[in-house]
Every structure is written in C-alpha cells, then in structure tokens.
Amino acid sequence: MRILFLFLDGVGLGADDSQVNPLVAARMPILRALLGGRPLTASTSPFETGRVSLLALDAVLGVNGLPQSATGQAVLLTGINVAKEIGYHYGPKPNPDVAAYLNNGNTIFSRLRARSKSAALLNAYPPRYFQGIDSGRRLYSAIPLALTNAGYPLFTRDDLYAGRALSADFTGEGWRSLLGLTDAPLLSPEDAGKRTAELAAKYDFSLFEYWATDYAGHKQDMPVACSLLETFDGVLGGLLDSWDKDLGLILVTSDHGNLEDLSTRRHTESTVPCLLIGSRDPRREFADGLTDLTGIAPAIQRAILG
Numbered sequence: 001m002r003i004l005f006l007f008l009d010g011v012g013l014g015a016d017d018s019q020v021n022p023l024v025a026a027r028m029p030i031l032r033a034l035l036g037g038r039p040l041t042a043s044t045s046p047f048e049t050g051r052v053s054l055l056a057l058d059a060v061l062g063v064n065g066l067p068q069s070a071t072g073q074a075v076l077l078t079g080i081n082v083a084k085e086i087g088y089h090y091g092p093k094p095n096p097d098v099a100a101y102l103n104n105g106n107t108i109f110s111r112l113r114a115r116s117k118s119a120a121l122l123n124a125y126p127p128r129y130f131q132g133i134d135s136g137r138r139l140y141s142a143i144p145l146a147l148t149n150a151g152y153p154l155f156t157r158d159d160l161y162a163g164r165a166l167s168a169d170f171t172g173e174g175w176r177s178l179l180g181l182t183d184a185p186l187l188s189p190e191d192a193g194k195r196t197a198e199l200a201a202k203y204d205f206s207l208f209e210y211w212a213t214d215y216a217g218h219k220q221d222m223p224v225a226c227s228l229l230e231t232f233d234g235v236l237g238g239l240l241d242s243w244d245k246d247l248g249l250i251l252v253t254s255d256h257g258n259l260e261d262l263s264t265r266r267h268t269e270s271t272v273p274c275l276l277i278g279s280r281d282p283r284r285e286f287a288d289g290l291t292d293l294t295g296i297a298p299a300i301q302r303a304i305l306g
C-alpha cells in the first residue's frame, strides 16, 4: 500500500471561532465536504465516513513547554518520543540532541530504504538553499535531514522545472516573486494537486512539507493564513480528482498547533489533526491505537511494509 503524507507545519485542531482560527474563516469547500460540512476543528474529531477518517493526536507528549518543530517532526519520522527522551521540546531546526535520532536506522526513510522501498520528499529546493547548506549558513530541518541521511536525494530546481517535484507553495508563485526565478513553472492549486497525485503514484512513500502554515501562525496573519489554506484546499481538490483510492492512503497531519489560534504568535498545546483519505479498511488499520504523534511512523511502516 502506498502512502502520500501531506505534512502541514503548525496546524492544530482549534476552536470553532472564525476570529482566531483561519481553518474556520478560510473558504475550504473540498475539505468541508469531506468532513460533512464541518471545519477542521477540535469539535469535528473524531469523524469517519466511507471516504475519510479524522482523529485528534496529542502533540505535547507529556513534556513541559510548548511543542516545537524539530522534536515534533523527529517524532513523526521515527515513532520515538524524542522530546521525552531528551527532556524538552526543541526547534525549529534539529540541534545535535535531536539530530542524533535522525542519524541512524530510526527514521521511516531509512527503514523503507533498508527494505528497498521507494520514497521521496516531493518538495523542490532552490539553488540558494543548497548554497546555504554547502556553506554551513543553513541547517537542514528535520525532514530533509532524515531524507538525506537515509540516502534519498533532495529535489532541485531541475526537478521542479521538469515536473518531477513540487514547489513549497504548491503553485510555484513564490519561486517567481520571492526567489526571482521568473521562468519557474506556474500551476493552479488544482493542477498542483493533480501533479501531486501523479508523483505520489511513483513511490511507495511520498511526503510533502507545507511549512508556510507555521510561518503564518507566527505572523498572526489571518489573510495570509486563509490564502495558504485556500490554496491547500484547491490542491486537495485536484489531488482527489486524480487519486485512485485503491492505490493507497493520503495522510494529512502536523507536528504541533499554531495556525489554528492566531490570538497568539506562539505554538499551542492543541491536538493536531490526523486526516486519512482512502478505503475504509486500511484507514482503520492505520488509525488503530493512534493517540499521539508517536503512532504515525509505525502506522506508515505497517501500511507500506505489511
């Protein structure tokens, strides 16, 4: 069974309050239809239909302080309660304590690699990202670190231009406006969703990292947050149009709350959504016993490796 993991950074299950929660304020007709007309909030979960399951996962993990990206992502990638083992939440980028967990056979990428499964991080990275890494000015975040440690390549500008990868904003608009690469391919959200489905069909496990959601949460920027979510909703529409449910499961989850409560610029202690789209039996199998972030990596492994 294939898994497509759409990772939304910093998106928790919040209140049914359009003043503070862009998941209520944004126009998200595709996601709402999947959830029986309801928004992606705490009061909607748990939820199950013939097509989707939604459950709430604890991201605090029994550790004092607010959950952070490096530890949260390391937990998602390994199934180990890294925050508890090191005694604190840490982020955004892994420090040596966190990186140690991403450095051996612990991660989902390395375990899939050991079993000769195909895996990819669908994001493309621009030339200046690689220049920053090579010069030591920039550190890998947890997901690219885990991927490269396992021996899988990061996708580049060439991959994006050739349609083998996705831009971090899905549409490519940011490559043009923020990176100045004015010839970067532009996709509508729907076409980016179709592209996502095509790419995911090539791999046993594919992951896409939508990190801008956490950034908008820190900025407490409601219009930007709504625009990001509306783009995501369009992507979901294109993706579901092209997705063969017998092919595998789509998983949408996050590392910690943030965006769902714009009354604070900090992360939150909210639960995070685990949204599963696909046939009922594999969804139920995936969700079995899942209560916090530590259950995700083992569930992915069970689904792919059997």
Ligand SMILES: [Zn+2]
Pocket (backbone or CB within 6 Å): 010, 069, 092, 214, 215, 218, 258, 267
């Ligand atoms: Zn953050």
